[in-house]
Amino acid sequence: MSDPAPHRADRPDRADRADLGKDPSQVSGMFDEVAPAYDRTNAVLSVGNDARWRIATTRAVAPVAGERILDLAAGTGTSSVALARSGAEVVAADFSPGMIAEGRRRHGGIPNVTFVEADATDLPFADAEFDAATISFGLRNVNDPRKALREMLRVVRPGGRLVVCEFSHPPARLVASAYRLYSDRVLPLVARAVSSNAAAYDYLNESIRAWPDQRTLAAWIRESGWTQVAHRDLTFGIVALHRARRPA
Template sequence: MTRADLGKDPRDVSAMFDRVAARYDRTNTVLSVGNAALWRAATTRAVGAKPGERVLDVAAGTGTSSASLAKSGASIVAADFSPGMIEVGRRRQATVPNLVFVEADAMALPFGDAEFDAVTISFGLRNVKDPKQALREFLRVTKPGGRLVVCEFSHPPTRVVRAGYDFYQRVVMPPLVRLSSSNDDAYEYLNESINAWPDQRTLAAWIREAGWTEVAWRNLTAGIVALHRARKPLDAE
């Protein structure tokens, strides 16, 4: 059994994702009841990549979101710190010409300053040991005026939705995980990490604290997921 805990040691988290890589996309589709594709589409639209741009997709996993971004004609760098995920991603996305995979730690990205027109991360920021440091790194590698898009699980604002989501996590999700995943324990951690993650306003404050401006968010699926957007100041170095 391989799982991380809320201490989020990078070696443990990486090993956990190595273990689930082969069935990761299928499990996400099952557990999200098909909503994963809708969240991916919303994120792709929010990034708004254009031909000639260079976009960094952090915690890209098997590159499903990266491949969606690549349809724009932009040059996409899919970064992940799980070698197992990258291996699966390179195989599955081998026909996408404008997509490359790079093994990278979100807290210490192996890129120069101001290399990217946009940086995005989907369902990965909460797995980073120090998400505030990651947000600062995202700022560093983004060009002045460039864009940030963060898609992450969040907190439904209404009591009825919160109660329904809690029931789903406690009662419905465990048997679905056993049917679709190669590592039940990993998804116990993922559930814990979702529940421990801050709400929309707190994450927005973290993004501003890191130096981003024009910070805003909108809820997806009644606030189970939130899509945060921001820009790097034009006068930033």
């Protein structure tokens, strides 16, 4: 994979931030820009909760040695490495070449993690190729999330697992108000201090507000063909962890 800088130079449509139209080239270009400092920025903006959410997601996936797992929207591969510690073969897929390049630079020496550039709505994998698929904080950035859910269903074997970790809507009004205050007032200031592209985190706020609540996302998953759909809130519902199975 070439360095992301030449790739960006060849993309005149790249923007410092995407909008809620979620044009794939704009979203991909935005993530190319933030790739080098992405994990550090997330840790700061989430006040360290990103590590807790990753642990909860890994436990929900429950990877086993010998399994093949798709980690979609894997970014720099931090979540993929956590899954790979079980001995499972993990495919870290992302549609940002910059993220994939950064992931290979950091984790390319791990033998059971493979980095692949992939569009969530048109996955370059065979039917029933994986034992499980997971996506963390990435489904919200796909321009057709229900199509992505159907694609994950296609590439997971019958009886296989789905885990989606995504920002959501706190059900308690007091928590929702405090979170909105943090997002509106504090997060932009912190993003300017620690991120290489603070404008991208304006999109973060907009995309979270426009994203459906827990029950609606659960309905989307069910309508896409998954069964045994369930979810639980993390951090008072700021994040929700959804689980499902492909029908056997």
